[in-house]
Amino acid sequence: MIRTNTAFLDFILANQDRYPKSLVQELSIEKGHKLIRQRSLVNAVSIINEGIAKCYLYQDDGTDFILEFFGPGEVVGEIEMLNNEFSFAAVEALTPMTVLRLTRDRFIELLTKDPVFNNHVLKLLAGKVKYKATRFSFTQTHTLEQTLTKMLEDMPDLLEVISKKDLVSYLGITKRSLNRTLKNLKEQGHI
Amino acid sequence: MIRTNTAFLDFILANQDRYPKSLVQELSIEKGHKLIRQRSLVNAVSIINEGIAKCYLYQDDGTDFILEFFGPGEVVGEIEMLNNEFSFAAVEALTPMTVLRLTRDRFIELLTKDPVFNNHVLKLLAGKVKYKATRFSFTQTHTLEQTLTKMLEDMPDLLEVISKKDLVSYLGITKRSLNRTLKNLKEQGHI
DNA sequence: AAAAGTAAAGGACATTTGTCCCACCAGTAG
DNA sequence: CTACTGGTGGGACAAATGTCCTTTACTTTT
Numbered sequence: 082m083i084r085t086n087t088a089f090l091d092f093i094l095a096n097q098d099r100y101p102k103s104l105v106q107e108l109s110i111e112k113g114h115k116l117i118r119q120r121s122l123v124n125a126v127s128i129i130n131e132g133i134a135k136c137y138l139y140q141d142d143g144t145d146f147i148l149e150f151f152g153p154g155e156v157v158g159e160i161e162m163l164n165n166e167f168s169f170a171a172v173e174a175l176t177p178m179t180v181l182r183l184t185r186d187r188f189i190e191l192l193t194k195d196p197v198f199n200n201h202v203l204k205l206l207a208g209k210v211k212y213k214a215t216r217f218s219f220t221q222t223h224t225l226e227q228t229l230t231k232m233l234e235d236m237p238d239l240l241e242v243i244s245k246k247d248l249v250s251y252l253g254i255t256k257r258s259l260n261r262t263l264k265n266l267k268e269q270g271h272i
Numbered sequence: 273m274i275r276t277n278t279a280f281l282d283f284i285l286a287n288q289d290r291y292p293k294s295l296v297q298e299l300s301i302e303k304g305h306k307l308i309r310q311r312s313l314v315n316a317v318s319i320i321n322e323g324i325a326k327c328y329l330y331q332d333d334g335t336d337f338i339l340e341f342f343g344p345g346e347v348v349g350e351i352e353m354l355n356n357e358f359s360f361a362a363v364e365a366l367t368p369m370t371v372l373r374l375t376r377d378r379f380i381e382l383l384t385k386d387p388v389f390n391n392h393v394l395k396l397l398a399g400k401v402k403y404k405a406t407r408f409s410f411t412q413t414h415t416l417e418q419t420l421t422k423m424l425e426d427m428p429d430l431l432e433v434i435s436k437k438d439l440v441s442y443l444g445i446t447k448r449s450l451n452r453t454l455k456n457l458k459e460q461g462h463i
Numbered sequence: 464a465a466a467a468g469t470a471a472a473g474g475a476c477a478t479t480t481g482t483c484c485c486a487c488c489a490g491t492a493g
Numbered sequence: 494c495t496a497c498t499g500g501t502g503g504g505a506c507a508a509a510t511g512t513c514c515t516t517t518a519c520t521t522t523t
Contacts, residue, residue, distance in 0.1 A: 138405065138406065138409045140409065140410070140413055142413070144413050146408075146409040146412060146413055148405050148409070159398070160398040160401055160402060163394050163395050163398040164395060164398050164399065164402065169402055169405065169406060170405060192394070193387055196384055199390065202394065203354050203383070203393065203394065203397065204354050204355060206394065206397035206398060206401060207350070207351040207354040207355050207397060208355065209401045210351055210397060210400045210401055210404065211351060211355065211360055213401065213404040213405060213408065214329065214339050214360065214361060214404060215329065215360060217337075217404065217408040217412075218329045218331065218337040218339070218444075219331070220412070221337060221408075221411070221412075221444030222331055222333070222335050222337055222444050253409075253412030253413050
């Protein structure tokens with residue numbers, strides 16, 4: 082549920098000496114800081130080194146919808162870079178983070194000149210497609226109780242790591258529904 | 273709602289002479305035929321030239337969930353190819369189709385040797401991510417009536433092109449709910 | 464045209480989820 | 494200490510959606 086990509090992070094870290102500091106900049110991000118704002122220009126790609134971020138959309142009606150939780154190795158901003166469009170989602174640090182940041186030019190350069198880097202980006206995009214597809218399919222065709230049960234099986238410490246507020250946004254439901262369902266699961270002994 | 277990618281199709285068609293027939297094979301597909309089966313090996317990438325296909329997941333409980341409708345220029349099988357995994361979704365022709373098919377090796381070769389081809393694939397994946405993200409966010413945070421209203425605004429001939437059965441799978445709802453909501457929209461004069 | 468078979472529409476009720484609101488508790492400013 | 498604040502949990506009811514089954518409409522057959 083918190084997505085990671087150690088293969089890519091390892092690759093980047095292993096090659097960091099080949100990428101001068103000025104081009105792959107290591108940054109610390111405070112909790113709550115936005116790596117990307119919605120509907121803004123994105124001019125850098127960030128690879129998460131440490132920490133967790135949420136990637137979410139906010140709708141006209143004020144509700145947030147969290148698409149993914151990003152952990153180490155996940156990449157942020159590449160979609161906007163490729164599409165040459167304003168960001169369609171926002172990304173915000175849920176914990177203190179460190180990220181490796183590539184400028185737009187450097188990202189494009191690596192993409193065209195380093196086939197291994199290019200392949201990592203292709204795979205990572207394919208992974209995002211697959212993740213969204215399976216997650217939304219499941220969420221859409223199962224009740225909240227079924228979805229929550231599965232999430233808690235996959236990640237027993239879910240409720241310690243992700244705030245209820247964020248969980249609510251991730252599932253696209255209300256606080257009330259989450260509380261009610263958690264209560265049911267407890268009464269049934271599933272938690 | 274039916275996704276297309278004319279830029280990519282134009283590029284492929286314009287370069288077809290450079291790609292020998294044996295390597296970019298043009299195929300006719302009958303309505304109902306599956307371009308990809310779920311949980312199977314995929315050894316070719318298909319670019320849709322004409323016709324419409326549905327890309328869907330089937331779950332354990334027997335329900336289908338349609339992820340996207342693909343039209344001309346959309347690409348099928350590239351995700352499995354990149355991830356080197358069995359297919360996670362199925363793709364089936366809704367109309368008679370023609371597709372341009374690349375073998376695995378040819379796809380990899382173009383990806384590594386043709387930067388323009390590579391860039392098209394990157395963009396196309398980024399587009400799929402964005403499409404899924406915005407669509408699911410909307411569906412999850414709006415009622416069926418709101419979602420249907422928007423779909424009918426975007427595509428007034430929706431009900432003529434897509435069967436109710438497929439619409440139900442696309443929205444992850446039941447036939448009953450669709451009928452009820454359509455009836456309401458008619459009574460309100462929105463259709 | 465009548466009968467039979469099949470798919471689509473919808474009524475009645477059940478379940479799931481949302482809305483509104485209140486009670487409770489911890490922190491903290493006055 | 495008191496009063497205010499923000500966050501959390503949950504009761505009561507409303508709305509949305511699903512399940513089950515009947516009715517309608519439309520083919521096909523005879």
